[in-house]
Amino acid sequence: MTITNISFSEFIKDFEQTLKHLFHEKEDINKLSLERGLPSSMMKDILSAQPLSVAIPEQYGGRGSKVKECLGILAAASYESLPLSLTFGINIALFLEPVSKYAEESVRQGIFTRFLENQNMGGLMITEPDYGSDALNMKTSNTEVENGYHIKGTKHWQGLTGLADYWIIASRQKATNGELGRDIDFFLADNTVKKQQVVVEELYDNLGLYMIPYGLNKLDLEVPKNFKLQPETTGIKMMLDILHRSRMQFPGMGMGFIKRMLDEALTHCQNRIVGTGNLLELDQIQFQISRIQAAYTICSAMCARSSKISGIEHNLAVEGLEANAMKSVVTDLMQESSQILVQLSGAKGYRISNIGGRGIMDSRPFQIFEGSNEMLYAQIADMVTRMMKKQKETHLFDFLKGFSLTAEACLHFKNELSFSFVSNFSQRKLIDLGRVLGRVISVGYVLDLEQRGFRKDLIDNCVVMVKQEITALMASFNSDNEVKVVNDYTENSSWMAFV
Template sequence: MSQIVEHVDFKTYITDFKSHLHGLFRSEYDFNTLSLSRDLPVDFLAKIMDKKPLSVAIPTMFGGRGVNVKECLGVLSAASYESLALSLMFGINIALFLEPLAKYGTYAVQERIFKKFLDEKAMGGLMITEQAYGSDALNMKTFYQEIEGGYKVKGEKHWQGLSGAADFWLITARKSTANGDLARDIDFFVTDNSNPQEHIPMVERYNNLGLYAIPYGINEIDITVPENQKLTPESTGIKLMLDMLHRSRLQFPGMGLGFLKRLMDESFDHCQNRIVSGAPLSNLDAVKYQLSRIQAAYVICSGMCHYSVEHSGIDKDLATASIEANSLKALVTDLMQESAQISLQLSGANGYKLNHYAGRAVVDSRPFQIFEGSNEMLYGQIADAILKLMRKAKETNLVKFLASYVNTNDSIHYFSKSLDFNLDYTINQRDTVTLGRMIARVICFQFVLNMQGFNNELVEIARQHVAMDLNMFSGQFLSQNSANPLFDYSSNSDWMNFV
């Protein structure tokens, strides 16, 4: 059994890990230069992994630190302070490979793979997405057939982080029936890329816009896996997938927190030291507003992390936790992108350099609003779920319902004027997205309130910005915008004809 850092208390471990990353990113390597190149240098990544950061997502019985959510989020946050791409690499490994393997894998496979992670710095990932079926995962065409002693899996996947680089994969596929149809349910298989029968080649690499450290591309699957490498769901494979994806979404704030803190620290430092007309830039009222937006995002994300620790462990069944999981993922990633845009704006022309922290932050945080469910889709799902609960409760007033909902019953009282309107349950899609944006903010502010002893001045900053956002979204929701695009717009649309 591997012996690692499990006997070191986490406060000592994470302090040492942060110092280790700081030295690597700021002194030993010029990460501003590295950020312009594809992939992390092998020796650089090896030094990062010397501290065994992924041990936080490995059970103690296999030599890990115990799959403690607080520790997982701490590692993600420490990484994202230095590099959002590195944190995403860790997030993929933790939430989309190690945690599901720890919960649903067979003992023999767990023992072998966890040892590889601890002793040989292995990496793992998840393959769900297909070119014709992005968020429509239930219609995936990758299929499997049972054979003697195992399964034959065939298909194609794309946009998997660590394509061509991960040592192990979780692959999703649907069972091929006797008549050639594919079953509705989805199954998961663990693959070992070092085994020729399980090797999955990346046949095309994408030239991704950001997150240069992570390879993405098209992966061709034509493999045979042993019987014990199929995950065992507690009920159905679809529920396993929902449990896994909701857990991942609930842990997004770990990646967000370090990133937001770095943006806040960099922006504060710049604005306090940049002199304009004889005074610091931070003296300007409009700048104070922008800086407080970033700080509010940091506070809200802190509340999300606090909630996630209590509710996203592998001992929890999260298959039905869509409202909270979608709220955390969608809102934190929106806050990450907005904060990066503010930081770039405050940095002036220098911020637009690709190797400037704010410039990289804008590009690297943008796909977080898209992958694991686009935010518009998730906000719509939040609203649809709440509307369903309101119909069941025979309640039409949004404030009255949220006052009775478990994760808004305290926070709604701060925002009741903005949300005191009735709903008729038949809302068009664009308005459900707006409604979801509002509900997510009320939910996540309650998580801020739940942090007993947290700095009251910071909580008030967050409250003011949430209240402002809700007023804005309320006006948008009540505006009854029904504009649709005119696809054949050539008629009378050239301004030069009217001069």
């Protein structure tokens, strides 16, 4: 029986059992997570279960690029190992899906065959040392040559540095006068071919995600003409489509991770006896674990929404609002869930070999890469306020109740959201407002999931917890805070002089 003929429930069960055997019987995941990289034999065993087949179209031997299955694989992996899930996320959202959608037909079959038969992996190169989130000003260039394109530049912080067999590389076309074009071009590179090899100049000592190598990459390579990705309109819109689809898959990575934090917290608090009862009987413990449970509910709803709207058949270039909301909110929830587990676990949790302590470090960069959450929240608020201005609407609640993504959810927060504004906000206010809007949009997903039959007690608890958070965020938004940094702070500021 081929992988395409196996039901997904059976496929995912087999994969979960494979991970359980490899991480808990054959090896110790807690020890593996403290080492740089993953042993090649271990990765080969993991990939032999063909988890990446979920992102390969059926005509090329895969399971069909169904978002539900992609998110399911990410969740199964992140329950055991967040770095492993991110490895899959890089391969799926930043390589295989772009190849399926934008690569020329003449190169797809060879790439997909190597992924299915030879356990190959691929990644995406956008970020440069001097141009992080400012991708439009990247300096990596491409020039057309006789047999293809010459690509020259420097990239860094690419996940799977030195490990990927293929790369998708972003660059700008270089004119004869040396100037770089405004649009972005993307090219495939096969690292097994000498002319296409990426030179790793340095491997970084990343603070978390030890399994994944990151580093500094030097590019001076030549790729064939048919290795250029073909955008539907412009390269910039292709980049937005790729990045927005990737952000909409963050809930898959968050799903298994948050569920693991929740399961660990419940198990610990049920078994930890304090006085005459266990920890779970304490009111504050109930509150803290309810926070993780609310995160579990929100993440579940995001997965359902993403499964509906983020397939490669959709162009997501203009779907920045939902993409930003999913990525920023779910990664905040991942970090908070790991922090809560460590707090509940006491000294036991404050060990890097503990899933909670390790989870703090492994989930933290998720709030930074693919757009820092502060930047994304500011963009969310900016998008909404622009729509309000276009409609000549100044009252936030009145706008939200007429906006499809928030129409039902905002009714739960009418008191908090009933205010008008006409002036421009400072950046810090935009970020506060973006945090609020991201959570209102998320509750919209939760209420939609309720209509599909998701258990109501989790839904109700989630809405209460989010309401409390929005109340606190609105207090911050409404506070008069224009504090500026005091640059010359050392003068007259030593406490010893005043004692």
